[in-house]
Amino acid sequence: MLLGAVAGSSILAIGATRAIALSSEPMAPADIQALALACGKxxxxxxxxxxxxxxxxxxxxxxxxxxxxxxxxxxxLCRCTFEVASDIRF
Known part of the structure; x- marks a missing residue:
């Protein structure tokens, strides 16, 4: 039983470590400009x-x-929007 508790807590610790490793950061202005150029046409x-x-x-x-x-x-990428209509004709 003690072994099960230790194994469970180590799995929980591994999961917590992975969750902490995920982060969200704003993009650098140069990266935003590069994406806008790639998506501009x-x-x-x-x-x-x-x-x-x-x-x-x-x-x-x-x-x-x-x-x-x-x-x-x-x-x-560039957040521009398009209105898309169906091409089905009845």
């Missing part, structure tokens, strides 16, 4: 828009959303 968002449209079309076809639904999609 409309063509760089083409795949993001195509994926969002594919998901939206599937949701409309399944009946989960009405046919005239649009989605607002945000780029994870």
């Amino acid at each position: 409309p063509a760089s968002h083409a795949q993001l828009i195509a994926d969002a449209r594919l998901i939206l079309n599937a949701e409309i076809e399944s009946g989960a959303k009405p046919a005239d639904t649009t989605e607002l999609v945000a780029c994870p």
Whole structure:
């Protein structure tokens, strides 16, 4: 029983150590500028828009959303937003 308690506490300590190792820090201004340059052209968002449209079309076809639904999609890099409409025609 004592061995179980020791093993349990060591597992808890390992888990706590891993949780402490995770942190969130603001990005440096130079990194933000580099991401903005990488994401600045409309063509760089083409795949993001195509994926969002594919998901939206599937949701409309399944009946989960009405046919005239649009989605607002945000780029994870530069935070710009796009309104995506379905390309399904009835």
